[in-house]
Amino acid sequence: MSTEFQDAHLAEVKPLVEKEEAITRLLPDFDVQEQDVETVHGSVHVTMCGTPRGNRPAILTYHDIGLNHKTCFNPLFNFEDMQEITQHFAVCHVDAPGQQDGAPSFQAGYVYPSMDQLAEMLPGILKQFGLKTVIGMGTGAGAYILTRFALNHAEMVEGLVLINVNPCAEGWMDWAATKISGWTNALPDMVISHLFGKEEIHSNHDLIHTYRQHIINGMNQTNLHLFVNSYNSRRDLEIERPVPGINVVTLQCPVLLVVGDSSPAVDAVVECNSKLDPTRTTLLKMADCGGLPQVSQPAKLAEAFKYFVQGMGYIPSASMTRLMRSRTASGSSVTSLEGQRSRSHTGEGTRSRSHTGEGTRSRSHTGDGARNRSHTDTRIELTPNSASNAEQSSPKSMEVSC
Numbered sequence: 001m002s003t004e005f006q007d008a009h010l011a012e013v014k015p016l017v018e019k020e021e022a023i024t025r026l027l028p029d030f031d032v033q034e035q036d037v038e039t040v041h042g043s044v045h046v047t048m049c050g051t052p053r054g055n056r057p058a059i060l061t062y063h064d065i066g067l068n069h070k071t072c073f074n075p076l077f078n079f080e081d082m083q084e085i086t087q088h089f090a091v092c093h094v095d096a097p098g099q100q101d102g103a104p105s106f107q108a109g110y111v112y113p114s115m116d117q118l119a120e121m122l123p124g125i126l127k128q129f130g131l132k133t134v135i136g137m138g139t140g141a142g143a144y145i146l147t148r149f150a151l152n153h154a155e156m157v158e159g160l161v162l163i164n165v166n167p168c169a170e171g172w173m174d175w176a177a178t179k180i181s182g183w184t185n186a187l188p189d190m191v192i193s194h195l196f197g198k199e200e201i202h203s204n205h206d207l208i209h210t211y212r213q214h215i216i217n218g219m220n221q222t223n224l225h226l227f228v229n230s231y232n233s234r235r236d237l238e239i240e241r242p243v244p245g246i247n248v249v250t251l252q253c254p255v256l257l258v259v260g261d262s263s264p265a266v267d268a269v270v271e272c273n274s275k276l277d278p279t280r281t282t283l284l285k286m287a288d289c290g291g292l293p294q295v296s297q298p299a300k301l302a303e304a305f306k307y308f309v310q311g312m313g314y315i316p317s318a319s320m321t322r323l324m325r326s327r328t329a330s331g332s333s334v335t336s337l338e339g340q341r342s343r344s345h346t347g348e349g350t351r352s353r354s355h356t357g358e359g360t361r362s363r364s365h366t367g368d369g370a371r372n373r374s375h376t377d378t379r380i381e382l383t384p385n386s387a388s389n390a391e392q393s394s395p396k397s398m399e400v401s402c
Contacts, residue, residue, distance in 0.1 A: 039124035041117040045100040049077075050090040052131055056314060057158045058090040060122070060134035062142030064164070065228050066191035066215050068100050069093035072139055076294035081302040088315050092129060094122070096141070098223030105222050112226035115141070115234040119148035126156060135309065139163040139294070140194070140265070141231040147251065148237065154252040159312055161305060163258045163293060164265035167237040167272045187225060188215045197262040200290035207295070239275045255281045256308045258301065260289030282308075 034047045047069060052058055063072035073093065076082055096118060098106060106112075113121070122145075126134065135158055136146035143165035150157040192201065192212055201208055215224070240248040255276055259269040266285075273283045284304050289297045309315055 035128075037125050037128045039121035041113045041121050042097055044097055044121050044125065045095040045103070046125055046129075047093040047095075048090065048129055049093070050086070052090040052129060054132070056089065057133040057135050058092050058129075058131045059086065060092045060094065060126075060131075060136050060146070062094050062136070062138040062145050063096070063099070064140030064142055064195065065231050066188075066195055066211070066219065066224065067139070068095045068219075070101065071211070071214050071218070072142070072292075073137070073294060076298045076301060079298040079302055081299060082305070085302065085306050085309070085315065089135075090129075090131075092125070092131065092134070094125060094142075096145075096227050098220055099227055101218065103220045103223055105220055106226070110226075112230050114230055115144055116148060118230070119145045119152065122146075122149045123153060123156065132156070133158045135159040135161070135312075137161040137163075137305075138165070139292070140165070141227070144231070144234060144237070147239075150251055150253060151237065151239070151249060157253050159254045159256075159308065160251065161256045161258065161308065162269075162272070164263055164269060164291065165257065165272050166265060166268035167239055167275060168268065169234055169236040170232050187221060187228070188212055191215055191224070191228070194264065196291040197260075197264050199262045204290065204296075239272075241275055242277050250275075250277055251280070253280065254308070254312060256304065257281065257283045258286070258293055258304070259284075260286045260291060260293050260296070262289065263291045263293075265291070 031051060032047065032049050034045070036043045037046050061069055061073050063069050077086060077091065095103075097113060098104075126132070133156055136150065138144070138146040138161075140163070143162040144167070146157075146160060147162060147165060147167065150160055192208060192215070195211065196204075196208060237249075239250050242248055242250050257269050257273055257276075259266050263269075269283070273281060286293050286297050286300060289300075293301050306315065
């Protein structure tokens with residue numbers, strides 16, 4: 001049985017801080033502690049926000065090349081809707097070796113850790129802060145590292161939000177292009193072309209200028225070059241879509257894949273989606289969004305993350321009053337959907353969903369129990385398809401456009 005949804009336009013709510021300040025300043029609402037943690041593969045800078053709770057995971061972030069935890073995630077975590085979510089979790093930000101603000105250059109002869117070794121640093125970090133499990137949120141290189149970590153230590157990872165993840169090793173053509181680009185272009189230009197799409201580079205001059213200046217003036221160039229080389233030397237994750245009766249390498253936790261529709265990583269994320277368990281994976285493709293959804297679309301990503309963790313059984317909807325108000329009180333033309341939806345859901349806490357776009361869409365869901373809901377606000381609800389759906393010969397991962 002299909003249910004039709006009317007289109008609704010979701011207005012972006014302004015962040016609490018603006019431009020350059022937004023990417024470097026962390027709002028002082030949390031108990032923040034920073035320390036360098038010694039691991040099996042060297043020291044790594046970690047920032048812990050909030051107090052870990054024994055009965056729930058912490059949020060563990062890992063940034064992309066050319067960024068650190070501040071420039072990669074502060075625009076999202078400073079956003080008011082996201083703060084309403086993170087009051088329920090401790091947040092552990094990891095900076096790759098030598099990428100934090102004010103990082104000194106490594107000594108001569110230092111060998112930068114491989115991507116696999118960076119992933120193996122994470123268990124030591126969890127132990128240092130007394131964290132039993134985490135929900136990982138990574139972008140680009142950080143998404144790769146968290147995926148490798150989850151493959152090697154599935155018992156420590158309850159869920160993953162992977163932005164612009166590329167599960168494949170760098171191909172020969174990419175390798176050659178990188179080498180040629182390295183001869184002709186400065187490192188900042190190479191990093192910018194990795195982080196942002198061509199359309200965004202040519203149209204969003206303020207954003208590109210802000211991040212270019214950070215890469216040039218805020219990053220240790222020698223250390224950055226080492227991190228870039230490590231990422232470009234990554235191995236294929238060798239993940240495969242599960243097949244009944246055959247043991248394959250795949251992620252065991254719920255996964256939310258996120259990519260902007262003009263991101264340079266679109267093809268890589270779609271490729272990753274095709275290799276993951278369709279009953280545990282959701283692909284969120286953001287319209288009018290470039291390479292950093294957490295920067296350009298923090299409201300949508302915060303809302304998607306809310307439904308993701310709610311689907312895992314955390315954050316009761318009753319506690320999300322401010323986020324609900326921001327949707328219902330926005331100045332956008334929101335279409336009331338009250339009384340129009342009646343759905344069935346799986347018993348694992350999955351959620352129904354609504355969509356916005358260029359046309360109406362219909363979806364059907366099956367599960368172990370039925371619940372009726374009425375909505376008066378616009379939502380991005382995330383529901384992976386159930387493998388138990390008898391009407392589908394081969395389950396497909398759920399895709400959402402917003």
